[in-house]
Amino acid sequence: MQATTLLPRNSDLFTQGLERQSGSALLRFGAARPRPAGRIHWSGDGAVAWLDEPRGHVWSVGEPAAAAGLVLRAAHQLPDTVREFTGPRGVEELLGRHLPVTDRIPWVFRWTLDEPPVHPTEERVVMLDETHHEELLAFLNVHSPDHSTGPGSADVSLWVGIRGADGRLVACGALSSLRDNGAPLMASVATDAAERGQGLGAALTSWLTRYAVRRYGFCTLWQLADNAPAERLYTRLGYRNEDPCVAARLIGR
Numbered sequence: 001m002q003a004t005t006l007l008p009r010n011s012d013l014f015t016q017g018l019e020r021q022s023g024s025a026l027l028r029f030g031a032a033r034p035r036p037a038g039r040i041h042w043s044g045d046g047a048v049a050w051l052d053e054p055r056g057h058v059w060s061v062g063e064p065a066a067a068a069g070l071v072l073r074a075a076h077q078l079p080d081t082v083r084e085f086t087g088p089r090g091v092e093e094l095l096g097r098h099l100p101v102t103d104r105i106p107w108v109f110r111w112t113l114d115e116p117p118v119h120p121t122e123e124r125v126v127m128l129d130e131t132h133h134e135e136l137l138a139f140l141n142v143h144s145p146d147h148s149t150g151p152g153s154a155d156v157s158l159w160v161g162i163r164g165a166d167g168r169l170v171a172c173g174a175l176s177s178l179r180d181n182g183a184p185l186m187a188s189v190a191t192d193a194a195e196r197g198q199g200l201g202a203a204l205t206s207w208l209t210r211y212a213v214r215r216y217g218f219c220t221l222w223q224l225a226d227n228a229p230a231e232r233l234y235t236r237l238g239y240r241n242e243d244p245c246v247a248a249r250l251i252g253r
Contacts, residue, residue: 040078042070049074049087056083064090072098075250082250089244100251106225109243113218115210116237121162121203128159128172136161139169144190148222149176156187160207162200164192171200175208178220184212186221202233209237 041050047062049070058074060067067087072095075082085091092104128136133151136159140147149156153176161172173189186208191201212219221239223230235241 042073044070053081056081058082058085060085060087060091062088064088065094067091068094071095075099084247084249086245086247089246092246092248101248102251104246104248107245107247108223108225108241109220109245110223110234110239110241111218111220112209112237112239113213114238115213116206119199119203119206121199122207124162125160125204125207126163128161132159135169136172139172140188140190143192144188147188147190149174149187160204162204164195170195171204173204173208175212184216184219186212186219205233206237
């Protein structure tokens, strides 16, 4: 395994054919897209990894054992930089034999190239701008306190919402981007608990997916592995489910 700070051509990175394998969507939609020059990456027999340096986050794709080896190599080479990682399920156990690992979260990286069927409630979706940021933040803090991104984030290109008959915000969602490369990422979809069961979240998700597919050709999202309602919704909307991942932190870093 050899580390380099030079940006490889896509064909160089894909000499193992990883981008064509099930479970490698992060590679197709991540490393395959334009990235800043000087991005640090590693490659090995059956895996590739690359560093989101500002976060100290190593992304890895491929066979779990090979991916774990690359994350371990990154942690040893850059001990003051690497603090967390995402990799194929199983990496956390293998890495835990050598480094203390905590805050393990199983995720699924999902994606679609197709527009979903139009949801009847989509006609209520409205775009929101910076004048609504305070309202959005207050809504998210109540109805989705663990939201992945918030109003004012540089990664977000669009906020949308649905209002009730009284004008109150009853649902919202954002089109953000994968920090590593700018690929469209749906995020922070939330619904007022009192309004659930009306298909508001499904309408927002369908609208945002169609917007991203028309503008970028695809849409991606992260789903918590144990979120059964989201699993059913995203499957119904046509999102592929073939990238079981895990994110975790390295203790003491």
